[in-house]
Each structure stands twice: as C-alpha cells, then as structure tokens.
Amino acid sequence: MHIPSMQEVVSAEEWQLRCDLAAAYRLVAHYGWSDLVFTHISARLPGPEHHFLINPYGLMFDEITASSLVKVDQDCNKLVDSPFPVNPAGFVIHSAIHAVREDAGCVLHTHSRAGVAVSAQKCGVLPISQQSTFVLGSLAYHDYEGVALRDEEKPRLQADLGTANYLMLRNHGLLTVGRTIADAFLNMYIFENTCRIQIDAQAGGELVMVNPQILQGMAGVMKKATAGQGANLAWPALLRKLDKLDPSYKT
Numbered sequence: 001m002h003i004p005s006m007q008e009v010v011s012a013e014e015w016q017l018r019c020d021l022a023a024a025y026r027l028v029a030h031y032g033w034s035d036l037v038f039t040h041i042s043a044r045l046p047g048p049e050h051h052f053l054i055n056p057y058g059l060m061f062d063e064i065t066a067s068s069l070v071k072v073d074q075d076c077n078k079l080v081d082s083p084f085p086v087n088p089a090g091f092v093i094h095s096a097i098h099a100v101r102e103d104a105g106c107v108l109h110t111h112s113r114a115g116v117a118v119s120a121q122k123c124g125v126l127p128i129s130q131q132s133t134f135v136l137g138s139l140a141y142h143d144y145e146g147v148a149l150r151d152e153e154k155p156r157l158q159a160d161l162g163t164a165n166y167l168m169l170r171n172h173g174l175l176t177v178g179r180t181i182a183d184a185f186l187n188m189y190i191f192e193n194t195c196r197i198q199i200d201a202q203a204g205g206e207l208v209m210v211n212p213q214i215l216q217g218m219a220g221v222m223k224k225a226t227a228g229q230g231a232n233l234a235w236p237a238l239l240r241k242l243d244k245l246d247p248s249y250k251t
Contacts, residue, residue, distance in 0.1 A: 005251060006067040014044055018042050018066035020181040021053055022249040024108065026242055027185060031193060035111040035128035036060065039173070040090030042098065043106045050074050050098050054091070065251045074099060091167070096154035097161060097177065104177045106184035114195040115174040122170060127210040128201055131194040137218035140164035144171040158224030166191055183229035185238070209213055 007015050021043040027040065028034050044052045053069045055061070071079040076091045090109070090182055097107050118125060125132055125139060142160040145153050150184055161167050167175040174191050178184030201207055242249060 001066060003068045003251075009080075013054070014045060017045065018053060018059050019183070019250050020067050021069060021106070022064050022066045023239055023242055024106070024181050024185050025055060025061040025064040025247045026112065026246070027238055028188075030245070031189070031192070032063040033110045033112045033115075035098070035187070035209060038087070039109050039111050040087055040094065041106065041181075042090075042094040042230060044104065049212075050095075052094065052098050054094060055088070056082060056087055058084055062246075063077070063152045065241075065249055067251060072128070084108045092148045092151065092154065093175070094158065097156050099154075100158045101161070101177060103179055106126065106178045106180070106181040107175065107183040108188045109169075109173060110188065110192065111173040112195070113201050115192060117171065117199050118195040119168050119173060119240055120171050125194060126198055126207065127211075127215060128207050129170035129197045130196060131190050131197060133165050133210055133215055134190050134218050135194050135219075136215055138165040139162075139168065140166070141168045144169065180231065182235035187232060188214040 005024045006018065010018070021041060025040050028039075033039075037153050040055055042052045042054045043049065044140055051071060051073050053071055056070050059068060068082075068084070070082045070086055070165060072083060072086055072091065073079055073097055075093070076086060076088075078086075092107060094107050097104050099124075115182050124141060126127075127133065127136055142157055145156070148157075161177070167177070169175060173238055174188065174195070176184050176187035176191055178187055
C-alpha cells in the first residue's frame with residue numbers, strides 16, 4: 001500500500017518524532033515483542049493539547065513508516081487524514097497516560113510471552129537479576145479489568161502508574177514510559193529481559209534473591225552505567241542496525 005510522504009507536510013520536529021517512533025515499532029518487531037497488530041506505542045507531540053502519534057491499526061509493526069503513523073487528539077479524532085483506524089484499547093491506555101504524565105514523551109506496551117507470564121504470577125517481578133534491579137526501582141502494577149476499552153478504567157490506570165516508569169498490567173502485559181522514545185524503548189528492553197530471565201530461572205533450581213540494599217538508588221546507577229547518556233547511548237546504534245536491515249521506516 002502506498003502511503004504519501006508526510007515529510008513536507010509536518011514540522012521538522014514532528015517528522016523526527018515520526019521517524020523515531022516508526023523505528024521503535026520496527027525494533028519491537030525485530031526483537032520479537034510484537035503481537036501481530038495488537039499492541040501499541042505512542043509519542044506525544046509538543047504543545048499543551050496532548051496530541052500524540054500512534055500506529056495505524058492493521059499494519060504489522062515491520063510495515064510501519066513515519067508517514068503512516070496516525071495523529072490523534074485526546075478524543076481519538078484524527079488530526080491528519082489516514083485510511084487506517086486506531087486501536088480502541090490502545091487509545092484508552094495511551095490517552096490516559098499522556099493526559100496526566102507531562103514527562104511521558106513515549107508510552108510503549110507489549111504482550112510478549114514472558115511479559116504476560118510474569119504478569120500472571122502473584123509474586124510479580126522478583127529481584128533475581130541485574131536487569132530486575134532497574135525495573136524494581138520504578139515499578140507499579142495495575143489489576144486486569146478486561147480489554148481496555150472503557151474510559152472508566154482510566155483513573156485507576158493513572159493512579160496505579162503514578163510516577164513509575166514501568167507498569168505491569170496483570171494478566172495482560174508490560175508497559176513502559178519514557179521522556180523520549182529512546183528512553184521508553186530501553187526501559188522495555190530491560191523489562192522484557194527481566195521477565196524472560198525470571199521465567200528461565202524458575203525452570204531451574206532454588207532462586208537467589210538480590211540483597212534489598214542494592215535496589216536503592218538504581219536511577220543513579222543507570223546514569224553512571226550509561227556514561228550519563230541514558231538511552232541515548234544505545235539509540236544511535238539501534239538506528240544504524242535498522243538502517244542496515246531496512247531503512248524504509250523513515251519514509
């Protein structure tokens with residue numbers, strides 16, 4: 001399907017956001033976290049209106065391009081014409097978070113096998129890996145209320161998330177928040193690996209827990225471990241990987 005380029009239609013700032021968000025969709029597909037067409041990533045556009053970009057519902061994540069992303073307002077009205085609908089459950093979740101988290105430049109949600117498996121465990125995330133220590137420093141939980149189609153769930157979702165950057169949706173999957181698209185992606189990379197490691201470790205012998213004292217101040221540890229650059233340390237390399245695999249995300 002031919003999608004006309006939006007590069008000359010939108011601002012340079014919005015175009016860069018579109019390219020980065022399309023890259024995030026391609027990377028989620030590359031790392032095997034996608035669930036056909038049924039999960040979603042959003043990026044908030046600059047301005048007080050809380051407009052954001054989200055995936056065209058019906059495209060696989062490895063098909064998404066910068067120009068195909070759909071721009072919507074807080075009432076799910078399309079702000080630019082698009083032949084694609086918006087995932088209604090995706091809209092409820094993302095609009096709820098963008099409405100109350102000014103720092104949420106990007107919200108990323110997955111239904112990966114390991115993520116859903118841990119979300120169904122009463123214990124939740126266990127402190128058994130280095131990866132888990134970063135997640136546990138900013139983790140919240142939200143109980144399952146069925147497919148997220150009802151606006152009445154929004155206040156509970158917002159309250160449960162609070163100021164956390166990692167949210168485990170019980171019996172459902174994983175969600176991360178980031179100041180930038182790169183931040184949300186790196187958070188999800190750590191969250192996904194935390195869950196995969198936990199499921200693998202539980203298949204073996206007795207588990208060794210991380211000393212609770214180590215869990216303190218993990219935000220500062222992450223900053224030091226990434227040479228003060230946070231997600232920006234890995235993001236350019238991830239984009240280079242995509243450019244080698246298929247640069248069409250930027251169209």
